[in-house]
Amino acid sequence: MAAQPGRPGRLRGRHRGRDLLGRLRARPRAGPGPPGRLRQGPDAAAQPDPRDARGRAAGFGWFGFNAGSALGADQAAAVVFTTTLVAGAAGTLGWLVVERLRDGHATSLGAASGMVAGLVAITPSCGSLSPLGAMVMGAVAGAVCAGAVGLKYRFGYDDSLDVVGVHLVGGLVGTFGIGILATAAAPTGVDGLLYGGGVDQLGRQVLGGGVVLVYAFVVSGMIGVVVDRLMGFRIDEEHEVSGIDLVVHAETAYDLHATAGARSAGHGILGAITQQREEPRP
Template sequence: MLIASALVLLMAPGLALFYGGMVRSKSVLNMMMMTFGALAVVLVVWTVVGYSLAFGDDLGAGLVGDPRQFAGLGQLLEPDAGGGTYPVILFALFQGLFAVITGALVSGAIADRARFGAWLVFVAVWTVLVYAPVAHWVFDFDADGHVGGWLANRVGLVDFAGGTAVEVCSGASALALALVLGKRVGFGRDPMRPHNLTLVMLGAGLLWFGWFGFNAGSALAADHRAAVVFVATLLAGASGTLGWLLVERLRDGHATSLGAASGMVAGLVAITPSCGSLSPLGALAMGAAAGVVCAFAVGLKYRLGYDDSLDVVGVHLVGGVVGTLGIGLLATASAPTGVDGLLYGGGLTQLGKQAIGVGAVLVYAFVVSGMIGWVVDRLMGFRVDEEHEVSGIDLVVHAEAAYDLQASPGARSAGSILNRSDA
């Protein structure tokens, strides 16, 4: 659990590099800072009240845990707190890092145009009102008098490591926030290509490495279940890469490095909920399906007119839906979760349960995230001024430039920029 937690933590700088390379050079620091800012804010909020909301005794109807039960985590200092095979205080922060990644993913949809201070306020409130309740629904199981969430215990949703709580939740939240902030200046007209594909590839590699802690760590022990999940995670990332590259080659004539990185992530997204439910061949099929479907889905923003800057919707929302619903089709009872999908003779029952989970999380995250974003925008302004967006927000917001390749006459006055409203 210590190693798994460290691997999940590594996903944060991995995501910062991945996202940072995908934006234009004038806003790379701001993009990376949104991930690091989420890392700091979410862990503080999670310690104070988030874990208790997610894993405290249910207050009724399986919707949210008791916010007082583990507030501050001081109740988990005793060595035998919880009575499990691992320290519960470690489990609490392992889950807190899941919250960090989920929140940081949302920032990709609003790249190049968000105020840093407003983002920190949003992600703090979002952790309390969106992520913690959804985590309670999906991850908090009934045990020894403890009452958990409704999707896991009443509906019977199978979600091993967060296809709904992490992927669908982040994608739906990202879509809502992108609609609140509106389109970037020049969206659909100006080229907005990744400025550094080397960073993208490096970040993708770190994400894949960290994903083993994310998925296999969710087995909560170094045992056979974790090994099966580890294998599924590895295979889905590989087949997701190939699926996306195949689409690019047939559609565009070129297999790109950005496509390879995106396909890998799409495969890992889809295997996140299903890693404990599939055979190795099933994992290959799931990853490939996600790579193909997500390669087409990223183009929806141009057809439907929403500006999801770094394709959080096309990869994480769509990939999460593919992986979660795919359990109802490809799951085998021979895998750790012990559920048969339609293709293994299990009928439509499990597919229906998976659909309920996807629909509930998608609608809740979209509506509440949109409301939070709207309120933050009205109270303090969520979007930078147009002139600063066009010129680049790194210098305006952070008084820094990512690449200091030559002396800048304005460097001496950079400190005064911090006083501008966009900071």
């Protein structure tokens, strides 16, 4: 594999294969789902939640563990920082283009998801690509993942956060893409197919990604069987309908009630003040 210990770039896939198996075992949940991608069903309209955008801000952490894997403020770290940046931006564009062509509109949720798809794809390849190659990688990952998130409706697995559609698929795109777009001018010094490296590196990437995926799937299946026998793999359907957040944590994770106007009334003191202002005077 192009990603080496102590060098920029990491192999993704083991925990994503585990996630896929868990979602296949869980099947779609019952009851209403939170806003945005968390809603289950192909006909559910995406309702972006500001908290999703704030959560995606954690994507800036990618610069830390990608560029930081160079273990120094040197040229390798600078290259990895740049490829990470442009891949995330290209992933956003790739996802939005697919949304625009497929749905007739682009969404802020799609922009955030595309950024994550590009960052996921560049993680195993950040030290093997040039900035131009990173743009291509990110754009392809964004477009491919935008289509892959619909796989849960076809195969019926529970993937409310689109971990399989974005992280598994995006990780495989990035892993396999090393064998095509890698250049020896990058820190890891490997040439891919388009840079005269032949099919050798591409074969290594496909083999490595496939082995890790199968290993994660099999081992996670064994763990899932044990967990299912000991404590069950999911809660009762009645609790799913009423809300897992209420049953397990005794609190509401999402406010799904419609509000009048563009602003929410809020809670606590702010809610009381807003309610008083909206009450009609006698």
